[in-house]
Amino acid sequence: MATIRPTSALSPRLLQCQTLIDRRCCLLPCGANKNPLIKAWPSSDCFSLQQIADHPGVKSVGLRTGTEDGRILSVDLDGETAVDKVAEHGLNPFTGTFIVGRRGDTYRLKLQFQLTPEQDAQIGPFQGKIHTKDPINGAKGEAVEIFYSRRRQVIIGGRHPSGENYIWLDGCGPEALSAPDAQWWAFLKECHASSLQPSAAIPREGTPSRNGRSRRANPCPICGRHDGPGGSNLWCEYSSSGLLFCMPGSTFSAPAGLRVGDVHNGWALKKSLKQLMVPFTSLAITTQKN
Numbered sequence: 001m002a003t004i005r006p007t008s009a010l011s012p013r014l015l016q017c018q019t020l021i022d023r024r025c026c027l028l029p030c031g032a033n034k035n036p037l038i039k040a041w042p043s044s045d046c047f048s049l050q051q052i053a054d055h056p057g058v059k060s061v062g063l064r065t066g067t068e069d070g071r072i073l074s075v076d077l078d079g080e081t082a083v084d085k086v087a088e089h090g091l092n093p094f095t096g097t098f099i100v101g102r103r104g105d106t107y108r109l110k111l112q113f114q115l116t117p118e119q120d121a122q123i124g125p126f127q128g129k130i131h132t133k134d135p136i137n138g139a140k141g142e143a144v145e146i147f148y149s150r151r152r153q154v155i156i157g158g159r160h161p162s163g164e165n166y167i168w169l170d171g172c173g174p175e176a177l178s179a180p181d182a183q184w185w186a187f188l189k190e191c192h193a194s195s196l197q198p199s200a201a202i203p204r205e206g207t208p209s210r211n212g213r214s215r216r217a218n219p220c221p222i223c224g225r226h227d228g229p230g231g232s233n234l235w236c237e238y239s240s241s242g243l244l245f246c247m248p249g250s251t252f253s254a255p256a257g258l259r260v261g262d263v264h265n266g267w268a269l270k271k272s273l274k275q276l277m278v279p280f281t282s283l284a285i286t287t288q289k290n
Contacts, residue, residue: 008053013157017061018049019174020156023114025070028062029055034155034229036062042151042251060158060166063112066125066150071115073180073188074154079142080107081132086144089187096181099172100156104164110154113180113188124265125149127219127226128191146191151224151252195221196266217244221265225252243270 017027026046029037037057038044046069052061065072077083077093086093093099098112126148133142147154156174157166168174180188219226220236223246227234235247244267246254258269 026064029058030060030062032059060155062153063156064153065147071120073113073148075111076145077109081142082144083107085132098177099169101167114177116179123192126192126195128195149224222246222254223252
């Protein structure tokens, strides 16, 4: 006779996340290191609260970003200089939408916005990063990161790898999820435009290229490949001549069916080729959008 596993009780904090599901957002069970606990999570079905609570090894809850999952855009402020950066634009990162923080560090914040259909139509999937402080003497660097891609998820509740629990700012729980106002939207559109420029991507130290004359895309504006949580090895590259080589893989890959001349996220397909016995997709920059 099969053993019936009892269901886990839903905590009040987890129950508050139902409003996100009701707004067509996608929640995922994640582990102790902020990692999704399911394979192929960028394309997986969304989980119910009970499925998350019952999932083996669950320590935190992830919220998938992107146009397909409730049009969720996340702004990750990693450090005091990152908070200062958005403040320079007249933005208040401590109110106005669903905000996740950490009790032990006031300046580690994640702001979740739900774009309106009109805002979503003005941009494509992207990931942006503004470095605000270099790593010094072993201390982490600081940056503003923006995620609007189904290939990224952010932790919105549960336990941080340090052992402390994530918190929601007062009055800024899931029920406060809102669209960015005019000031935030102007800033986010500027970040989106910058993400389309090859010069905006700064190669990481210790990230080698194939031939010494190119630099790795992190993230790749075509497939979203990156080396952060849920990412992979960096294979996509910008060439010295301004082309982008987007490496197809099992998790990260250029959209299927692209033809020469098609535009994706501000890049136009120039030609397909094979290099080093590995198929690459070569794309040249364009100012046009589909």
